[in-house]
Amino acid sequence: xxxxxxxxxxxxxxxxxxxxxxxxxxxxxxxxxxxxxxxxxxxxxxxxxxxxxxxxxxxxxxxxxxxxxxxxxxxxxxxxxxxxxxxxxxxxxxxxxxxxxxxxxxxxxxxxxxxxxxxxxxxxxxxxxxxxxxxxxxxxxxxxxxxxxxxxxxxxxxxxxxxxxxxxxxxxxxxxxxxxxxxxxxxxxxxxxxxxxxxxxxxxxxxxxxxxxxxxxxxxxxxxxxxxxxxxxxxxxxxxxxxxxxxxxxxxxxxx
Amino acid sequence: xxxxxxxxxxxxxxxxxxxxxxxxxxxxxxxxxxxxxxxxxxxxxxxxxxxxxxxxxxxxxxxxxxxxxxxxxxxxxxxxxxxxxxxxxxxxxxxxxxxxxxxxxxxxxxxxxxxxxxxxxxxxxxxxxxxxxxxxxxxxxxxxxxxxxxxxxxxxxxxxxxxxxxxxxxxxxxxxxxxxxxxxxxxxxxxxxxxxxxxxxxxxxxxxxxxxxxxxxxxxxxxxxxxxxxxxxxxxxxxxxxxxxxxxxxxxxxxxxxxxxxxxxxx
Numbered sequence: 001x002x003x004x005x006x007x008x009x010x011x012x013x014x015x016x017x018x019x020x021x022x023x024x025x026x027x028x029x030x031x032x033x034x035x036x037x038x039x040x041x042x043x044x045x046x047x048x049x050x051x052x053x054x055x056x057x058x059x060x061x062x063x064x065x066x067x068x069x070x071x072x073x074x075x076x077x078x079x080x081x082x083x084x085x086x087x088x089x090x091x092x093x094x095x096x097x098x099x100x101x102x103x104x105x106x107x108x109x110x111x112x113x114x115x116x117x118x119x120x121x122x123x124x125x126x127x128x129x130x131x132x133x134x135x136x137x138x139x140x141x142x143x144x145x146x147x148x149x150x151x152x153x154x155x156x157x158x159x160x161x162x163x164x165x166x167x168x169x170x171x172x173x174x175x176x177x178x179x180x181x182x183x184x185x186x187x188x189x190x191x192x193x194x195x196x197x198x199x200x201x202x203x204x205x206x207x208x209x210x211x212x213x214x215x216x217x218x219x220x221x222x223x224x225x226x227x228x229x230x231x232x233x234x235x236x237x238x239x240x241x242x243x244x245x246x247x248x249x250x251x252x253x254x255x256x
Numbered sequence: 257x258x259x260x261x262x263x264x265x266x267x268x269x270x271x272x273x274x275x276x277x278x279x280x281x282x283x284x285x286x287x288x289x290x291x292x293x294x295x296x297x298x299x300x301x302x303x304x305x306x307x308x309x310x311x312x313x314x315x316x317x318x319x320x321x322x323x324x325x326x327x328x329x330x331x332x333x334x335x336x337x338x339x340x341x342x343x344x345x346x347x348x349x350x351x352x353x354x355x356x357x358x359x360x361x362x363x364x365x366x367x368x369x370x371x372x373x374x375x376x377x378x379x380x381x382x383x384x385x386x387x388x389x390x391x392x393x394x395x396x397x398x399x400x401x402x403x404x405x406x407x408x409x410x411x412x413x414x415x416x417x418x419x420x421x422x423x424x425x426x427x428x429x430x431x432x433x434x435x436x437x438x439x440x441x442x443x444x445x446x447x448x449x450x451x452x453x454x455x456x457x458x459x460x461x462x463x464x465x466x467x468x469x470x471x472x473x474x475x476x477x478x479x480x481x482x483x484x485x486x487x488x489x490x491x492x493x494x495x496x497x498x499x500x501x502x503x504x505x506x507x508x509x510x511x512x513x514x515x516x517x518x519x520x521x522x523x
Contacts, residue, residue, distance in 0.1 A: 117350070126347035126406075129307055130361040130413070131333035137364075 007217075014213050018139045025140045038141045046107035046142070046208075047149025051156060054102050058157035061094055062086055062164030070173050079173050083183035086165040091192045095158040096150075097244055100203035103150055104236045108211040111142050112232035115215025116225035124216070134216070143208040150204030151197055158196065191256050199247050203240055210236045257285050260320065260417060260449055261306065267314035268301065275301060277473040279315065283417075288443055288450040290460045292495065293470030294504065299453040300344065302470075303419050306451070307341060308332045337365065340410030340448075344422045346402030348394040348409070354381070355390045358409050365413065380408040384438060400431035407438065411446075418442065420452040424459045432459055439463045457496055461485075469495060471504065 025034035065086045073081050115138060118124055127134050162184060169175035175183075214228040214235070259282035266279035275298040283289055293299045304310040305317060308324060317324040319335055327335065348357050358377045362368055368376075381387040384404035394402055403423060410418065420439065424432040436459045442448050443463075454460050460467060461481050468478040469492055477484070477492050484496055494502030 114351070121350060122343045122345055122347035123349055125304075125307075125309055126341070126343060126349070128309060129336055129339070129341040129343075130364070131336040132361065132364050 010217075011209075011213050014135070014139070014216070015209050017135050018143055018209060018212070021133070021136050021140050022144060025136050026144075034136070034140055034144070038137075039145055042141045042145035043149055045110065046103065046145050047153060050103050050106040050149075050153060053106065054099050054153045054157045055160045057098055057102055058090075058095065058160040059164035061098060062090060062161030062166075063168045065089060065094070065161070066165035066168040066173070070168075080175060080179060080183050082169065082173060083165065083175065083180045084187040087162060087184035087188050088192060090158050090161040090165075091188060091196045093196075093244075093248075095161060096154045096196050096200040096203055097240065099153040099157040099200065100150060100207060100240050101237060103146070103153060103204070104207050104233055104240070107146060107149075108207045108232050108236050109229050111146075111208060111211035112215040113225055113229045115212055116218035116228050119216060119218045120221055120225060139209075139212045142212055143205060146208035147201050147204035150200045150207070154196060154200035195247070195251050195256050199244065202243060202247070206239050206243060207236055210239060258321070259284050259318075262316070262318040262321075264318070265315035266305070266312055266317060268298070268305065268310075268312045274473055279470075279474055281468055281475055281478060283449060283451060285449050286443075286447060287465040288439065288452060288463050290452045290454060290464035290467045291470060292455055292457075292460055292467060294455065294495070297470045299455075299470055300421050303341070303421050303451070303453055306419065307336060307339065337413055338415055339417045339419060340407075340413065340415035342403065342407045342410050342418070342420045342423055344425060346394070346399075346404075346406030348397075348402055348405050350394050353391050353393055354386065354397070354405050354408075357394070357405065358412050361409070361413050376412060377408075380411050381405075383411070383441075384408045385434070400427045400435070403427070403435065404438070407435075411442075414446075416448060418448050418450045420450065420454075422454055422456075423452065424454060424456045432456065433462075435459070436462045457498070471495070 066082050069082045069085050070079055073079055073085075115124075118138075124134050124138075127137055162181075166175075166177050166180045169180045170177055211232045214232045218224040218228050261283040263279055263281050266276050268275045268279075279302075281289075291299055291302060301310060305312055306324070308327065311325060319327075322331075324335075348354070349360070352360070355374075355377055358380060359373050362373050362376065377390065378387055381390055384407055386401060386404055386408065389397060389401060389405075394405070397405060407420075407423075423435050423439065427435065439450060439452065440463055443450060450463075452460070452463060461484075464481050466478065467481060467484050469476045469484075471491060477487065477489060479487075484492060487493070491503040493499065494504050
């Protein structure tokens with residue numbers, strides 16, 4: 001019990017220190033500034049590598065949603081409404097959540113394993129010995145990259161889902177793409193798009209901070225790295241679902 | 257000359273395990289102090305305490321007469337920048353080439369142009385005999401090369417003090433001799449003050465101005481190499497000469513072993 005409380009406390013401290021370090025890391029002078037090269041590298045590693053899989057998964061999800069909805073809606077003569085439902089479900093819910101789960105598998109586990117291996121190899125101590133703050137040097141670039149790329153991936157994922165559903169509409173539901181697009185756009189509001197992106201940004205923060213925390217907590221060599229890498233995936237997915245529930249509840253009560 | 261570091265009555269424990277009860281020693285500018293001790297005696301922990309990576313339970317660690325535990329983040333960083341550390345494994349950053357490893361601290365803390373940083377890198381790599389490996393990844397280097405690379409990186413900020421954690425451990429005799437010679441060269445050419453943690457007697461006697469033997473939770477003996485060579489203290493003799501019998505051989509071990517066996521039998 002005490003260990004769990006200590007762990008939550010440590011996590012809170014890392015979260016606070018990391019978020020507080022973002023501003024100075026972006027705008028300070030040399031020695032305290034974020035390395036742009038490092039940020040670019042992390043954005044590539046975390047985001048760009050996940051792009052094909054997010055696109056594929058989201059296109060499939062769009063297609064699945066369309067095929068699941070259409071027969072029920074056809075009973076009421078509302079097949080074109082399929083586009084509305086797919087767009088709404090994707091932009092508000094499925095886009096950010098599914099992209100985040102994919103990013104957890106791709107980026108979160110990689111971050112935890114990389115930092116964990118650095119702990120085992122005395123690299124974190126070496127950074128500190130050179131008066132280089134590991135939070136600024138390791139955590140902040142991953143955090144910023146994860147938030148930016150999560151938002152980008154969500155936008156791409158949303159579009160991929162719409163295209164997937166559009167293809168199903170054209171092939172099996174006699175909905176031409178223009179009709180599909182008009183239906184989808186008619187219903188969607190800026191709020192739907194923005195709430196999805198807010199979620200995506202928070203998910204990005206969660207993925208990176210949990211991965212960095214568990215990476216830095218690695219003890220006991222290679223086995224410790226393996227344990228905390230798998231723990232990162234499990235804990236992040238649970239945290240994503242809980243956060244999603246929280247946001248959906250808040251947006252529901254606020255009428256967004 | 258005023259000591260750089262004064263350790264007074266230092267106490268440190270991990271849970272129930274007491275590592276130091278009463279550790280006292282000074283580090284004088286320009287000297288090479290070799291700290292020896294058996295495995296698990298807390299040699300590396302002492303370096304971690306001196307670098308501010310670990311806290312201590314009691315006593316004092318004074319750096320230029322200021323208490324280390326009271327240092328602000330800024331003071332601690334300034335202290336760390338004045339010290340170069342060679343880690344046991346070299347601790348090179350595995351995702352970077354040797355060149356990038358050496359450039360990192362300079363890029364982080366100075367505004368020196370890249371051309372100058374590159375020249376510095378080549379000078380220090382030449383010093384440790386690794387200039388040909390400048391663009392190699394750490395995974396492509398042998399254990400001894402990693403250590404020498406770690407030493408070159410430690411030198412990039414031109415520290416006045418160097419801490420070496422087991423610099424010759426795991427190296428073949430020739431590589432050990434090369435590293436020991438490097439320690440001597442650095443003292444001679446750069447006049448650095450050094451703390452060397454080792455249990456390699458040959459290297460210890462080769463580089464030391466003073467030796468300190470960490471045993472039984474304190475410095476059992478501190479003195480010049482000649483004193484260690486000539487002392488009749490049984491504990492020092494056993495450690496230095498690598499004798500099987502002596503005070504360091506845990507006499508209680510046999511009893512503990514028997515008790516452990518009997519306990520297992522009753523289970």
